[in-house]
Amino acid sequence: MTATLPTPSDLAFELAPVGLLVTRDRVIERCNRAFAGMFGYSRQQLVGQTTEMLYPSHSEYEDIGARGVRSMLAEGIHRDERIMVHRNGELFWCAVSGQPVDPAQPYACAIWVFEDLRPVRAVRMALTPREREISAQILAGRTSKQIAKDLALSPRTVETYRLRLMRKLEARTVGELISRLLGLP
Incomplete structure (x- = not known):
């Protein structure tokens, strides 16, 4: 019996050098190794959780979320740099880009790219x-x-x-x- 080989798209998602994330209504549906490592969690600890756990505060989760909806509705994409929180409580800068699957419903399903800026920008x-x-x-x-x-x-x-x-x-x-x-x- 032969093992099923991962598809090129699965390999690209899993091995990308940046954090990749798929969310539905701001709940983590899928993430890659780089994303989980960036925040100090295993993928199993993240899947099914709200992304609020990755923000320093509830108000930042709400405010950044509101800005994200506005920019995705207006431009079809959201980009920013923000401070996020690692599992150990450390704050760090991230460059974030997100694009909804359906531009009319930005958070129904969205694809996100997170770049860890710790090597170039410290908090x-x-x-x-x-x-x-x-x-x-x-x-x-x-x-x-x-x-x-x-x-x-x-x-x-x-x-x-x-x-x-x-x-x-x-x-x-x-x-x-x-x-x-x-x-x-």
Whole structure:
């Protein structure tokens, strides 16, 4: 009796050097080795679980989810960089891209790619959930007005958070702030 060989598409999914994830209504249906390893779980521990367990807080799960729906409805895809949480509690940056199977129902079934940014960007300090959101937006090159619109805040509130981040990270300029957020000296 001969063993069934995996199909090329199964091999590509399982051995991809980035985390791959299939979700239905934000519940993990399938993930590859790289995804499970990135978060410190076995695949068996992840399948059937909500993706909320991978976020630092419930509010970040909700807020990022709402932004994802908006961008998938508008553009058919969602991309961002965000802070996620490892099983051991460590926070780390991820680049995330997601695409729904049916653009009219973004979370009914979606395919996600997660790239672990730990080798190039460290989370070196304790940030609040809102500071993490604003940091991710700053790193994406967005202006205070753009961030305010996206997060439903006033531009003045965004500026206050930006200044708080600069003080916390001892940055004198936005360029220094970006360097510090990226984990550069």
